[in-house]
Amino acid sequence: MKLQLNVFLTIILTMVLWTLVIFGQGTEITIIHVNDSHSHLDGTGPRDQNLNPTLGGISRAAAVMLTLKSTEPNPVMIHSGDFCVGDFFFNKYFGVPEIQILKNIGLDAMTVGNHEFDLGPSTLEMIYYEGFINGSFPVVSANLNLSGYPSLTNFISPYTIKTVSGVKVGIFGMTIPAPLSNPDPVIISDSIPEITYRTVAELQSLGADVIICISHLGYSIDSSIAANIPGINVIAGAHDHNVFIQPKKVINPMGDTTFIVQAGSFYKYVGKMSLNYNNGNVRMSNYELIEINSQITPIPDIENIINDLKTGIIAQYGDVYGTLVARANCDLNPVPNCNNHGWKDSPLGNFITDAYRNATETKIGISANGLIADKLYHGPLVGADFFRAVGYGFDTNTGLGFNLYTCDIRGAELIKGLESSLAMVELDDDFNLQVSGMNYKYDISKPPGERVILSSVRINGKLPVMHKKYSVTMNEGLLGILLSMGIQAEKIEFTGISEYAALINFAGRLGNINYRTEGRIKEQLITDFHLDINSVNAGTYSLNNNYPNPFNPVTRIGFRIPEQGQVKLIIYDLLGRAVQTLVNDNLKQGYYEVEWNASNYSSGVYFYRLAAGNFTQTKKMILLK
Numbered sequence: 001m002k003l004q005l006n007v008f009l010t011i012i013l014t015m016v017l018w019t020l021v022i023f024g025q026g027t028e029i030t031i032i033h034v035n036d037s038h039s040h041l042d043g044t045g046p047r048d049q050n051l052n053p054t055l056g057g058i059s060r061a062a063a064v065m066l067t068l069k070s071t072e073p074n075p076v077m078i079h080s081g082d083f084c085v086g087d088f089f090f091n092k093y094f095g096v097p098e099i100q101i102l103k104n105i106g107l108d109a110m111t112v113g114n115h116e117f118d119l120g121p122s123t124l125e126m127i128y129y130e131g132f133i134n135g136s137f138p139v140v141s142a143n144l145n146l147s148g149y150p151s152l153t154n155f156i157s158p159y160t161i162k163t164v165s166g167v168k169v170g171i172f173g174m175t176i177p178a179p180l181s182n183p184d185p186v187i188i189s190d191s192i193p194e195i196t197y198r199t200v201a202e203l204q205s206l207g208a209d210v211i212i213c214i215s216h217l218g219y220s221i222d223s224s225i226a227a228n229i230p231g232i233n234v235i236a237g238a239h240d241h242n243v244f245i246q247p248k249k250v251i252n253p254m255g256d257t258t259f260i261v262q263a264g265s266f267y268k269y270v271g272k273m274s275l276n277y278n279n280g281n282v283r284m285s286n287y288e289l290i291e292i293n294s295q296i297t298p299i300p301d302i303e304n305i306i307n308d309l310k311t312g313i314i315a316q317y318g319d320v321y322g323t324l325v326a327r328a329n330c331d332l333n334p335v336p337n338c339n340n341h342g343w344k345d346s347p348l349g350n351f352i353t354d355a356y357r358n359a360t361e362t363k364i365g366i367s368a369n370g371l372i373a374d375k376l377y378h379g380p381l382v383g384a385d386f387f388r389a390v391g392y393g394f395d396t397n398t399g400l401g402f403n404l405y406t407c408d409i410r411g412a413e414l415i416k417g418l419e420s421s422l423a424m425v426e427l428d429d430d431f432n433l434q435v436s437g438m439n440y441k442y443d444i445s446k447p448p449g450e451r452v453i454l455s456s457v458r459i460n461g462k463l464p465v466m467h468k469k470y471s472v473t474m475n476e477g478l479l480g481i482l483l484s485m486g487i488q489a490e491k492i493e494f495t496g497i498s499e500y501a502a503l504i505n506f507a508g509r510l511g512n513i514n515y516r517t518e519g520r521i522k523e524q525l526i527t528d529f530h531l532d533i534n535s536v537n538a539g540t541y542s543l544n545n546n547y548p549n550p551f552n553p554v555t556r557i558g559f560r561i562p563e564q565g566q567v568k569l570i571i572y573d574l575l576g577r578a579v580q581t582l583v584n585d586n587l588k589q590g591y592y593e594v595e596w597n598a599s600n601y602s603s604g605v606y607f608y609r610l611a612a613g614n615f616t617q618t619k620k621m622i623l624l625k
Contacts, residue, residue, distance in 0.1 A: 026278025
């Protein structure tokens, strides 16, 4: 009898233990994410000998996403914004087919990217209306003020909650207030920390167990949010097209980890994150970034849709997929492909601005980093590849992108334009200019407005004459921005030439394209000043983190200088505007601490920048009222 009782107790104990194991494992949740697709419904990447693209394509990406959705536990499928602008598919169909495809494969949420507003709120409303005729998915952005265009509230809300296996997953979006965007009368609020904090708190009050931010703010702001605002488990980021093989881990003020992911752009990758939720605790159990290449079999129905859409594109724009235009001897990247001597010109920027001058025969060609999109890949190139390189803007007459304009600008105004583009280069280089017919250097240690090294500027090999007029070619987008910033231009003329046509004609003339970073633009490095770099790195100059951070409304900033000299400590807002100068004085060697009372300023991300001697450093802080 005693033996039977022991056996019985053993069985009961075993069952209890298995029950604890089973119920202690928690709930597995799978996040499937993409971002920055920019209407690249067809593939991209290097083309094979038959001119077929080898990477990306929504029909391949959808095959992976649907497979994950059907095989992984509790899938949550999200897109982090910028599905608009950048491809013939957008200029012909305005993003509607992409919305419909994403809806049909079961997308759970999408945030609003800055390029969604490129053609204004009315076009975005039309896209949502047409795309959501037979069903919809949540579009979320918490920092959009839609009061000026209230009909968009029919499609956009701050957040959504999806329940999977009893676990509430709160999903909210954020949109960057980019200066090149066109949201008016919609307001993209820059009170990002305050809105994020409030939205997280509201989701928690609604019982959200897991909170995901689908952010179109860029990694720099994402990491600041993660470090300062608790409660966010995952930030699925976008805007800067980063490829994170593994999530970035950021410890928040509560000691918990926020995971930040990005999956590149143009459907070249799909991210898969496995989370485990267990009694209030969230941990990541696995992450995989899946490359979308030619080894993946596309979904036939979606592939047929894409081919039908391409037929319409060819009818309007010509055979932009099957006709060879030129060959590239190397990848032409939209970012510098080396950092030798601080070179900042990009291979693609050099090619594009040279193409401007080839089309118009002006002395100078200028573009901006933020107006240059997809790279040109090594190998054969067709028309669609060149359009993707400059796919922003829309011309109602041609259906193409931005057109080229020529104008005359005096030397002094050119320098003023360069200074404007460099005002916050250490924080965001979207407005950095790419040039042809010019060379210049800049010194990031100098305050905004004094960064161009005048002795380095050359226009067609000669020092600029400040009062002399120089002929310049740029696209209408950049021209509008420069004029709005007060840059004076004369004899402004429409060329009747699109950016796309200029690139196609120039590439055809070259036949073989061979462009690299070559030093047209150079950042003055600290070693160029013949300093003892070891002494600088050793911490003789220092700028401390402000405390507290986040703060309301007072914070303190400490810094140390090793020798007497002129010192500036300036506060900037998220858009790079100087809002207050805390220090502008000749100080003796020593440690200093200053207080900033931000009671007159709105909540948001701010930057403080110390410039002393040849030392400069910028840090972020968050005002949270």
